[in-house]
Amino acid sequence: MAQVQHRSRLGIWLDVIFALFIRGMQSRFNDKFGISWAIIQPVSFIFILSFIRGVMNGSETHTMPTFVFMVYGIVSLQFFITTLSSSSKALKKDKPLFAFRQVVPISSFIATALFEYIVKLVVIIVLVIIMWFLGIELVLKDPLTVIINFTLLWLLALSIGIIFAISTAFFPEVDKFREMAQRPMLFISAVFFSLQDVPQEYWHYLDWNPLLHAIELSRQAAYPSFGAVGVSQSYLYGCTLVICFLSLVIYKRYWKQAISV
């Protein structure tokens, strides 16, 4: 009969994340359309919105090509929203698997979020290829900051997702609230405008939003002439750190109860 190897706790953890990740791929992309839809949907969305913005103010927006401007906004927003909603559903989706003692909720959160990260990387590669064909000049002055901001966004979405997943396990109504709260994100996160388009006296309605900071800072990092104002890298770091810490505290305290109810 099959021998079982002795693994360290970290080894078990990595094996489980890997197994969940493969399982996610196999179960989500078992139809041929599934994998292409994950790519086509954001790409088509960007096309429509950048077309609208292009009609409004030509091919350049704050010294950036309008298409690239929209790409930063929409990819970041979608990345945030999909990571948030799939990680907040991860607990419920993988609940049957917690029957295996090795599978703990944090593994399924990480596997789910990792999956979203990779899907979005593919989306970005597709978009870069499209831009190359469209003849848009691609400038990426400070790629490191862009990658860091992208990853911070991911961590932020994952942390908020964990908080929602755990609270949904106790109060199912919370999930409705999350769906409602996600909707206005498109309009308040500087997706198709920049904070510099907004009069300064209204900034305090918008600048609490770390997503807005991430998007504007990424644009600034890619195009130094963009001229982002009213945003701060340390605010983004601080926000992510605090929310990440909070989510881990909540996770540590409640995960056992959350899978036992």
Place this chain on the structure above:
Amino acid sequence: MIQLNNVTKYYPSSLGNQYILKNISFSFPENRNLAILGANGAGKSTLFRMLAGSEYPNSGTITSSASISWPVALATGIHPQMTGRENTRFIGRVNGVLDLEEYERKVQHFTELKHKYDLPVRSYSSGMRARLAFACCIAIDFDIYLIDEATSVGDQRFKKKAKQSLMNKSKNANIIMVSHDIKEIKQFCDSAVIIEKGQLKFYEDLEDAISVYRKL
């Protein structure tokens, strides 16, 4: 082998917390095939799931040096969109099986699914699904197997086969069993633990336990 340290488990309800175990410290004796007996609602299944690590006590810990299976007949981990083989590999990876290919072959052979093994589980009959779940568990070497409703798997012939393989297992490994079927318990177990009013009591001799259980 399995040690319960000050374990409390309750379910919140509108009538207040319903306690299943209250500050229980108990050690399951070694090298025995145990039956867990108790009236309906006494908490047999909850205790069982806690032993399996599928659920956790509200306070206290459950420790064990032995490797414990998940409940044998449990089919919840099987994903309907994935093939039998993919499901097997998932379970193998999670449990740290060394040779996944060998494990796959064993499961395929045991389930008698043949070529259907490479079809999505949603195309299986319920009996075939149960066979797959059973085979995935039995093909891994555990020290302790948790068995509930083991003999309700598949058709008459497979039931016999499942029973036989569990019999073979019980020679080298131990079994903890939950069942209302006294005949089945007598086949597999030699001692019993009775759960009643939040207390656990060990009975060396199965016959004693059964006579107590009948009076419950």
